[in-house]
Amino acid sequence: MNPVDPNRGRSSAPSIPKDPTPLALVALAVCGLVVLAAWWVLLGLERILERNQLGGTLLDAALVGVGLLPLLLLVPVLRSLRAAGQARAGLALKDLITARVKTAESREWAQYAIGYGAAVLLVFLGVQFLLANDGAVGATFFRLELIRSSFGLVLQAFWKNVWMFCVAEVFILVWGLVIAVARMIPGRAGQPIRFLATLYTDVFRGLPTIISIYLIALGLPLANVPVVRDWPPEWLAILALTISYGAYVAEVYRAGLDSIHPSQWSAARSLGLSFGQTLRFVIIPQAVRRIIPPLLNDFIALQKDTALVNVVGVIDGFNQAKIIASNKFNLSAVTTVALLFMLITIPQTRFVDRLLEQEKRRTRG
Amino acid sequence: MSFLEIRDVHKRYGDFEVLKGVNLKVEQHQVVCLIGASGCGKSTLLRCINGLEAISAGEIRLEGDRITGPGVDLDRLRRKVGIVFQSFNLFPHMSVLQNVTLAPVQVLRMSRAEAEARAMELLRRIGLEAKAKAYPDQLSGGQQQRVAIVRALAMDPQLLLLDEITSALDPELVSEVLSLLRELAAEGMTMVLATHEMSFAREVASKVCFLYQGVVHEEGPPEQIFGNPQQERTRAFLSKIIEAGRL
Numbered sequence: 001m002n003p004v005d006p007n008r009g010r011s012s013a014p015s016i017p018k019d020p021t022p023l024a025l026v027a028l029a030v031c032g033l034v035v036l037a038a039w040w041v042l043l044g045l046e047r048i049l050e051r052n053q054l055g056g057t058l059l060d061a062a063l064v065g066v067g068l069l070p071l072l073l074l075v076p077v078l079r080s081l082r083a084a085g086q087a088r089a090g091l092a093l094k095d096l097i098t099a100r101v102k103t104a105e106s107r108e109w110a111q112y113a114i115g116y117g118a119a120v121l122l123v124f125l126g127v128q129f130l131l132a133n134d135g136a137v138g139a140t141f142f143r144l145e146l147i148r149s150s151f152g153l154v155l156q157a158f159w160k161n162v163w164m165f166c167v168a169e170v171f172i173l174v175w176g177l178v179i180a181v182a183r184m185i186p187g188r189a190g191q192p193i194r195f196l197a198t199l200y201t202d203v204f205r206g207l208p209t210i211i212s213i214y215l216i217a218l219g220l221p222l223a224n225v226p227v228v229r230d231w232p233p234e235w236l237a238i239l240a241l242t243i244s245y246g247a248y249v250a251e252v253y254r255a256g257l258d259s260i261h262p263s264q265w266s267a268a269r270s271l272g273l274s275f276g277q278t279l280r281f282v283i284i285p286q287a288v289r290r291i292i293p294p295l296l297n298d299f300i301a302l303q304k305d306t307a308l309v310n311v312v313g314v315i316d317g318f319n320q321a322k323i324i325a326s327n328k329f330n331l332s333a334v335t336t337v338a339l340l341f342m343l344i345t346i347p348q349t350r351f352v353d354r355l356l357e358q359e360k361r362r363t364r365g
Numbered sequence: 366m367s368f369l370e371i372r373d374v375h376k377r378y379g380d381f382e383v384l385k386g387v388n389l390k391v392e393q394h395q396v397v398c399l400i401g402a403s404g405c406g407k408s409t410l411l412r413c414i415n416g417l418e419a420i421s422a423g424e425i426r427l428e429g430d431r432i433t434g435p436g437v438d439l440d441r442l443r444r445k446v447g448i449v450f451q452s453f454n455l456f457p458h459m460s461v462l463q464n465v466t467l468a469p470v471q472v473l474r475m476s477r478a479e480a481e482a483r484a485m486e487l488l489r490r491i492g493l494e495a496k497a498k499a500y501p502d503q504l505s506g507g508q509q510q511r512v513a514i515v516r517a518l519a520m521d522p523q524l525l526l527l528d529e530i531t532s533a534l535d536p537e538l539v540s541e542v543l544s545l546l547r548e549l550a551a552e553g554m555t556m557v558l559a560t561h562e563m564s565f566a567r568e569v570a571s572k573v574c575f576l577y578q579g580v581v582h583e584e585g586p587p588e589q590i591f592g593n594p595q596q597e598r599t600r601a602f603l604s605k606i607i608e609a610g611r612l
Binding site: 263264266267268269270271272273274277281282285286 | 412415417439440441443444447448450452454455456457458467468471472516517520
């Protein structure tokens with residue numbers, strides 16, 4: 001870094017760096033606050049553990065260890081204070097460059113300490129929330145022995161969710177494409193078909209999924225509709241999810257097909273390919289790649305919405321967990337099913353993010 | 366009876382009339398060049414001949430058969446009339462070979478082996494047989510445009526329409542495309558081309574048509590149009606082209 005010539009820079013007077021000491025002191029205060037909060041929470045935890053005869057030297061040692069961790073925050077705080085001192089010294093010697101470098105360093109360490117301190121504080125406050133009412137909050141959601149004893153039952157019922165969304169996804173892929181193509185049929189002859197397809201997507205995208213499920217899976221057998229009335233509720237639920245999500249997925253398809261430049265249609269049709277051949281060989285293969293991320297997003301939503309089928313009496317993971325919860329007056333089994341849902345959906349959302357990032361890079365490059 | 370007859374063709378987009386009564390005759394083995402300013406209707410006329418745009422009034426006949434209006438089998442028409450576009454419009458997800466064989470296999474029901482053999486023959490002709498497995502984005506603009514021409518030729522068209530096919534090319538790539546056209550012209554391919562390449566039009570055209578405001582304003586042999594234009598508008602247009610150093 002070259003010294004700035006005060007007579008030739010953007011402004012003629014060299015800027016004198018602001019003293020970073022106050023910020024360093026704020027960092028120190030935050031650090032102290034975090035340590036205090038940590039000890040307060042940990043002491044509460046220890047009391048609860050003792051009352052439940054869970055105390056022990058090993059556990060106490062662990063608690064002390066956790067309690068010492070926030071002290072690590074002192075490292076950046078001390079570095080910040082030291083750099084602030086050096087900055088002041090540099091300023092006293094009229095060494096502007098050193099003063100600026102050290103000021104920046106001091107600020108960076110102070111901000112680092114404050115950022116980490118705030119995060120640690122939030123974590124301990126979260127723990128404190130679970131410990132509230134003498135640990136009743138935590139026990140309501142996380143009673144370990146109940147999670148352990150009910151896990152097999154919940155997992156088994158959760159397979160029903162997995163099975164339902166797998167089957168539904170296959171049907172939705174086909175049904176959504178049918179609707180999307182129906183919305184694109186050209187010419188006057190296609191007009192009524194286009195209108196019906198549009199009406200369909202509007203209706204089912206406008207309806208809350210839970211109501212669609214209720215109306216279809218309960219209503220069809222109630223109305224004694226032939227064939228369908230003998231279906232088990234799982235299949236009725238799959239039918240309802242297919243009809244409901246077919247509308248969303250049709251829109252995804254349509255957006256993807258629309259995104260292919262009209263010149264591709266011209267080129268294909270000019271070679272004598274029919275409307276259907278153009279779709280099949282030229283448009284759909286190009287659209288598929290752009291469709292995958294939004295399609296996966298809809299499927300993630302579908303996977304979560306399989307929990308709604310409990311309204312028609314299907315014993316899925318959530319319904320099973322609810323039964324356990326009302327028997328035991330404790331929600332730990334529901335926590336299990338919540339974790340199971342997260343376990344399958346989070347990797348998929350990450351995957352979608354990566355696909356979108358790739359697509360962005362590809363189209364930018 | 367001419368090979369292609371365009372009679373009083375109108376084309377309207379809403380209130381905007383692009384073609385206002387175009388009349389044009391093309392004989393077999395002729396090369397007809399459409400020249401004129403941008404927006405004068407050259408591209409629209411070509412798209413109408415191919416049925417990519419429906420005309421608003423008038424009629425177009427190919428070998429005496431009406432090819433516009435209701436009841437025309439456009440897919441069949443397009444087997445006889447090929448078109449090449451300014452922006453190539455190759456299928457980006459297919460290799461060069463797949464681009465060229467798609468229509469012969471799907472439309473003409475040719476066997477894949479036969480279609481590929483013919484495609485390779487055509488690619489060899491333009492010196493791109495080594496690129497048969499390449500994808501369009503791996504080719505230069507000139508190569509892509511030559512593949513697009515070959516893709517149209519693979520259907521064995523009786524009439525080839527070329528819509529400003531060198532306008533999107535870098536100057537040094539134009540010649541490779543034009544020399545392919547020159548060969549096709551020498552072989553007797555009937556072609557209608559919209560172009561800004563005046564010297565090329567002067568060299569290969571059997572007939573040059575100057576389009577102005579949606580009608581054929583002047584037509585005649587290239588010597589007349591470029592050497593001794595009869596109409597004021599044609600002279601004005603050409604003098605601007607000369608000013609721009611394009612002729």
